[in-house]
Amino acid sequence: MSKLIFIELSKIFHKKRTYIAFAAIFLISSIIQTAIYFQGDKYLSFATRSLSSSFEFSGNLLNGYLVGFIILQSLSAYIPFLILLVGGDLLAGEATAGTYRIMLTRPISRHNFITAKFIAGIVYTNLLLIFMMVISIGFGIMLFGVGELIVFHDKLYVFAQDDIIWRFLLSYGFVILSMTTVLSLSILFSSLVENAIGPIISTMFVIITFLIISALNIEVLDSIKPFLFTNHMSAWRDFFANPFEISKVMLSFSVLLGHIFVFYFLTVIIFKRKDILS
Amino acid sequence: MEETNTEIILQVKNLTKKYGSLVAVNKLDFTAYRGEVIGFLGPNGAGKSTTIRMLLGLIKPTSGSIEIFGKSFSKDRIEILKKVGAIVEKPDFYLYLSAYKNLDILGKISGKEIKRIRIKEVLELVGLKKRSRSKVQTFSHGMKQRLGIAQALLHDPELIILDEPTTGLDPQGIKEIRELIIHLSNDLKKTIFLSSHILKEIEIIASRMIIINNGTTQIEGKVEDLLNSSQMKVRFEVDDTAKALEVVKLSMWNENYVETEKNKLVFEMDQSEVGELNKFLVENSITISSVVPIRSLEDYFLKITERATE
Numbered sequence: 001m002s003k004l005i006f007i008e009l010s011k012i013f014h015k016k017r018t019y020i021a022f023a024a025i026f027l028i029s030s031i032i033q034t035a036i037y038f039q040g041d042k043y044l045s046f047a048t049r050s051l052s053s054s055f056e057f058s059g060n061l062l063n064g065y066l067v068g069f070i071i072l073q074s075l076s077a078y079i080p081f082l083i084l085l086v087g088g089d090l091l092a093g094e095a096t097a098g099t100y101r102i103m104l105t106r107p108i109s110r111h112n113f114i115t116a117k118f119i120a121g122i123v124y125t126n127l128l129l130i131f132m133m134v135i136s137i138g139f140g141i142m143l144f145g146v147g148e149l150i151v152f153h154d155k156l157y158v159f160a161q162d163d164i165i166w167r168f169l170l171s172y173g174f175v176i177l178s179m180t181t182v183l184s185l186s187i188l189f190s191s192l193v194e195n196a197i198g199p200i201i202s203t204m205f206v207i208i209t210f211l212i213i214s215a216l217n218i219e220v221l222d223s224i225k226p227f228l229f230t231n232h233m234s235a236w237r238d239f240f241a242n243p244f245e246i247s248k249v250m251l252s253f254s255v256l257l258g259h260i261f262v263f264y265f266l267t268v269i270i271f272k273r274k275d276i277l278s
Numbered sequence: 279m280e281e282t283n284t285e286i287i288l289q290v291k292n293l294t295k296k297y298g299s300l301v302a303v304n305k306l307d308f309t310a311y312r313g314e315v316i317g318f319l320g321p322n323g324a325g326k327s328t329t330i331r332m333l334l335g336l337i338k339p340t341s342g343s344i345e346i347f348g349k350s351f352s353k354d355r356i357e358i359l360k361k362v363g364a365i366v367e368k369p370d371f372y373l374y375l376s377a378y379k380n381l382d383i384l385g386k387i388s389g390k391e392i393k394r395i396r397i398k399e400v401l402e403l404v405g406l407k408k409r410s411r412s413k414v415q416t417f418s419h420g421m422k423q424r425l426g427i428a429q430a431l432l433h434d435p436e437l438i439i440l441d442e443p444t445t446g447l448d449p450q451g452i453k454e455i456r457e458l459i460i461h462l463s464n465d466l467k468k469t470i471f472l473s474s475h476i477l478k479e480i481e482i483i484a485s486r487m488i489i490i491n492n493g494t495t496q497i498e499g500k501v502e503d504l505l506n507s508s509q510m511k512v513r514f515e516v517d518d519t520a521k522a523l524e525v526v527k528l529s530m531w532n533e534n535y536v537e538t539e540k541n542k543l544v545f546e547m548d549q550s551e552v553g554e555l556n557k558f559l560v561e562n563s564i565t566i567s568s569v570v571p572i573r574s575l576e577d578y579f580l581k582i583t584e585r586a587t588e
Contacts, residue, residue: 003386010383014374098370102429105334105366107359107389276336 001112008120012086021082021128029071029135033143036067040144064141065149065164069240071136076175076236079129080182080207086124087186088199090117091271095194095278110272114191118264121183126176133172151240159242167239174236174253181229181256182207184263191271194278229259285312286348287437287469288333293342295328295493302328304493305342310437310471310486315463317484317501318473319579325493326473327367330441333471334364346437360389363435365443369426373415377406377425380414381432388433400428403458419446427455431462438462439471444479452479459483477579489579511572512552513542517565525562531555544572
């Protein structure tokens with residue numbers, strides 16, 4: 001199994017498309033950091049305008065932590081697109097290239113083949129988000145220094161310097177889980193078709209549809225909303241509340257994990273029965 | 279042809295594959311013995327590729343059984359595939375990887391420890407050693423075909439399934455692959471299951487052949503026996519075509535007469551009758567310059583498949 005995982009990782013990181021996501025994150029983070037560097041004060045005074053009459057803000061509020069938070073908030077909605085570039089291609093890419101024929105005529109089980117693809121995809125997702133964390137927070141601290149973190153999440157929260165890092169780590173861990181759900185769905189779709197465009201479009205269609213359902217105030221839809229994985233993907237923000245509701249986070253965690261397992265097992269069942277005709 | 283063993287390597291019984299109402303392979307039966315090259319023939323759409331894919335586990339049979347090395351393929355797929363090498367249709371690889379890296383990946387999952395030296399060895403065998411570090415996307419079809427053969431041989435399999443292995447190769451390449459197949463069979467006692475559209479190739483290389491059409495076995499047996507059992511065409515080159523034709527028309531040989539090609543009369547007959555006709559023409563003062571049998575696998579193949587289609 002470890003050989004298969006290594007092979008799958010090797011395939012992922014030999015493809016140019018893999019690096020598009022890293023380049024995109026680097027570019028967007030750099031743009032946001034540059035914009036904040038030149039106009040951050042305006043942003044901060046705009047964000048605190050309603051409170052400035054009651055509170056006095058002092059210290060380095062425009063710091064690396066705030067920049068890291070802004071980048072995470074801005075990019076979390078778009079990372080699924082980047083994950084799909086690889087996830088949608090994991091199985092369908094083999095079908096398009098005709099390489100199922102050389103891989104699946106080797107003495108490996110289809111179950112192990114799929115599992116290795118999943119694990120390699122999860123490793124890619126992890127690396128992408130760790131890269132994003134390093135770029136956004138690491139570069140943010142280098143450029144803006146450290147300080148307390150002010151977050152508007154239902155209400156205003158101010159976190160002391162020594163109370164921030166663990167929140168970021170847990171948030172990123174949660175975003176990784178969310179993105180693994182997206183990855184799993186794209187691999188499921190990828191197992192059904194023979195070109196990578198289909199799974200990318202299908203997964204985006206599902207995400208957008210679920211987001212629309214979540215946004216609609218229609219009573220009949222309320223009963224299904226808690227089960228839509230998209231409803232739980234933004235739960236990472238709960239780590240930036242004080243105190244944060246552990247039960248709420250655990251519910252979202254369970255829903256996302258449940259989706260990952262369901263998507264994984266469906267993919268295994270479908271793929272084991274699949275006739276390789278490509 | 280070379281001597282073959284009687285140890286059964288591959289046995290297919292009642293193999294059937296249906297796609298809805300379409301029956302791609304219908305109760306196919308055949309056997310392959312150790313050390314033989316078995317030619318697998320059939321017109322387009324006959325079910326050859328579907329059969330090969332079922333032999334390798336890419337397609338699941340609707341019914342029937344496949345036994346390789348005496349083991350059920352459905353139960354011991356992984357054990358069996360450790361000893362099987364294959365090319366299935368066109369050679370496809372990871373284009374963004376080098377030839378060496380492709381083989382390295384496949385070697386790692388071949389069920390055996392494949393050392394670097396072995397990868398270099400097979401690349402040299404197929405004439406790709408100098409291009410081993412080039413990405414496959416820079417390869418011509420013929421080079422990919424060679425790489426396909428290299429990956430099939432990489433883990434030194436006992437059974438080699440080759441689907442159109444010479445497609446896209448130049449005449450020299452075809453000759454080399456032909457010689458390689460003969461070497462693998464004769465010297466290394468590998469069993470080769472060879473599907474090809476080049477009938478001459480099967481006639482030269484294969485010891486036995488199976489012809490399938492409409493998903494069913496039309497005929498199976500030794501190439502020589504099958505060809506000898508059939509009627510063949512024979513061209514008699516004569517000095518006086520008109521006189522020869524006149525003599526033939528008045529004799530019982532008129533039934534065997536097919537056509538006249540310039541100064542040649544073409545007959546269809548059993549091999550045993552050739553001498554008699556020769557004697558008859560000579561006795562009737564016809565000078566014969568040459569007698570050329572034009573029996574070939576192509577004629578035989580067409581006859582069998584046309585018969586099946588009718």
